Amino acid sequence: MKILLIISSSVGCYKALDLIREFQKQSIDYEIIATKNTFEFISPLLLESISRKKVYSELFDLDMEKNIGHIQLARDNTHIVVYPATANLVSKFAQGFCDDLALTCMIAANKPIYIAAAMNKEMWANSLIQKNVQLLKDHGHHFIGPDDGSLACGEYGSGRLVDPIEILKQLS
Ligand SMILES: Cc1cc2nc3c(=O)[nH]c(=O)nc-3n(C[C@H](O)[C@H](O)[C@H](O)COP(=O)(O)O)c2cc1C
Numbered sequence: 001m002k003i004l005l006i007i008s009s010s011v012g013c014y015k016a017l018d019l020i021r022e023f024q025k026q027s028i029d030y031e032i033i034a035t036k037n038t039f040e041f042i043s044p045l046l047l048e049s050i051s052r053k054k055v056y057s058e059l060f061d062l063d064m065e066k067n068i069g070h071i072q073l074a075r076d077n078t079h080i081v082v083y084p085a086t087a088n089l090v091s092k093f094a095q096g097f098c099d100d101l102a103l104t105c106m107i108a109a110n111k112p113i114y115i116a117a118a119m120n121k122e123m124w125a126n127s128l129i130q131k132n133v134q135l136l137k138d139h140g141h142h143f144i145g146p147d148d149g150s151l152a153c154g155e156y157g158s159g160r161l162v163d164p165i166e167i168l169k170q171l172s
Pocket residue numbers: 007008009010011012035036037038085086087088089118119120123
């Protein structure tokens with residue numbers, strides 16, 4: 001198993017560090033992409049030092065693109081997992097946007113993607129988001145969660161990021 005982990009800028013993105021630790025414990029190979037906004041929450045240094053990997057974020061990366069790196073990242077894995085997935089990323093993916101590295105790899109991928117959405121309960125309930133979720137499901141992509149529970153914003157409802165262990169259960 002080799003996982004391409006895509007991290008986006010939900011407040012729950014700190015849990016991606018625990019998911020990376022689980023990959024390491026279970027000797028699962030992985031590569032990481034983070035959206036640029038993720039670095040507002042967790043630093044590239046923290047992500048790289050915990051993961052011991054280069055964390056890719058730039059689409060127009062001269063070194064990487066010598067070998068058309070974004071296509072290689074999209075292909076060289078057995079599973080693609082978005083953990084956490086923002087409302088923004090879910091909607092742009094559903095509509096076929098590719099204006100950053102994460103989205104370009106997701107659109108260039110040749111397999112279903114596992115998406116763990118995390119957002120405020122009203123965002124998750126918003127019919128625009130739900131329509132995009134349904135569109136992605138109709139295209140064969142998998143949603144893992146979100147769970148019901150207490151949310152970072154202090155509210156209670158559906159939108160909570162599933163625990164890392166849930167991701168590994170769904171992939172095995
Ligand atoms: C404190 C804070 C917490 C946020 N948490 C979430 C969240 O849990 N889920 C979500 O969809 N967006 C959340 N956002 C909004 C996203 O960061 C924003 O929509 C961003 O443009 C998404 O960019 P990305 O999808 O490229 O990472 C949050 C923003 C802030 C400032």
